[in-house]
Amino acid sequence: MPGYFSPLERKAWGGFLSAFSYINRVVEADLQDRARITHAEFEILLRLMWADDHRLRLQDLTAQSLLTRSGVSRTVERLERAGLVNREEAREDRRGAYAILTEAGVARFQLAAEEHMTCVRQHFLGLFNEEELTAMAGFWKRIEDHHLSIQHQSPSKT
Secondary structure (H helix, E strand, O other), X not given: OOOOOOHHHHHHHHHHHHHHHHHHHHHHHHHHHHHOOOHHHHHHHHXXXXXHHHEEEHHHHHHHOOOOHHHHHHHHXXXXXXXXXXXXXXXXXXXXXXEEEOHHHHHHHXXXXXXXXXXXXXXXXXXXXXXXXXXXXXXXXXXXXXXXXXXXXXXXXX
């Protein structure tokens, strides 16, 4: 039927949505129980841990995140109130701002990360062998590359 997914497309897309929803609920509950942070807060701490000097412009953080610009801003504000992140005006253009991980933020991330990795391995990564994980990583990279090519073709909407 025109306008509807084929049975295979429905299984692929529906399976992705179901798996994402399930994993997201499990991870959210685990992070809340063990580290007293939300999944969104963990994601911001994670991206700052991976960044050079543990700092990122808020616009770059938004581009990398699952969150919207306002979602990133609210999450960074919560983390700042908790002493886990500092916000600093961008000296180079004064229009932007940086989120910078504090020592307390590093400690909270490290506390959460080990348990988080155990949870993710138990409920997701551990269900696949190395060959499947390699293929999956390629799928996500293909989607990321497609997204980046679209961003470069049209003006930013963020």
